[in-house]
Amino acid sequence: xxxxxxxxxxxxxxxxxxxxxxxxxxxxxxxxxxxxxxxxxxxxxxxxxxxxxxxxxxxxxxxxxxxxxxxxxxxxxxxxxxxxxxxxxxxxxxxxxxxxxxxxxxxxxxxxxxxxxxxxxxxxxxxxxxxxxxxxxx
Numbered sequence: 272x273x274x275x276x277x278x279x280x281x282x283x284x285x286x287x288x289x290x291x292x293x294x295x296x297x298x299x300x301x302x303x304x305x306x307x308x309x310x311x312x313x314x315x316x317x318x319x320x321x322x323x324x325x326x327x328x329x330x331x332x333x334x335x336x337x338x339x340x341x342x343x344x345x346x347x348x349x350x351x352x353x354x355x356x357x358x359x360x361x362x363x364x365x366x367x368x369x370x371x372x373x374x375x376x377x378x379x380x381x382x383x384x385x386x387x388x389x390x391x392x393x394x395x396x397x398x399x400x401x402x403x404x405x406x407x408x409x
Contacts, residue, residue, distance in 0.1 A: 279320060286313045322346060326364065331355045338378045344385060350394075360388035366395040 289310040296303035318334070325332035330352040335343045345355035347363050355361045362370075370376040370384070376398065387393035 282313065282317050286310065286317060289313055339381060342385065360385040369395050369398050
């Protein structure tokens with residue numbers, strides 16, 4: 272557990288330094304697109320770590336998604352977890368794995384899934400994509 276705390280602190284420091292570096296680069300008119308991508312990766316790692324901890328201890332957590340116009344969704348360990356707010360679309364770990372395997376689902380599809388979950392309690396079983404002009408499971 273101690274190593275988890277140390278790793279989390281190091282990640283937080285890396286994110287802070289990354290934000291500072293991006294701000295300095297922008298202020299100097301430099302192209303900071305590579306730093307911004309790295310910073311996004313670090314933030315994703317932090318989100319994954321916090322999510323993992325909450326799923327292990329509470330069974331669910333809330334995400335506010337910038338790519339979904341700030342919409343809040345619930346993430347749950349599985350379908351039988353009790354506690355997520357009833358007004359939020361609930362995604363299980365398995366659904367997120369399915370939606371975000373390569374190529375990751377885009378925001379438009381995620382918005383449709385959220386509405387289907389809210390309106391009809393839909394579940395994501397598998398995602399299909401078009402490859403080479405043909406419909407195929409990916």
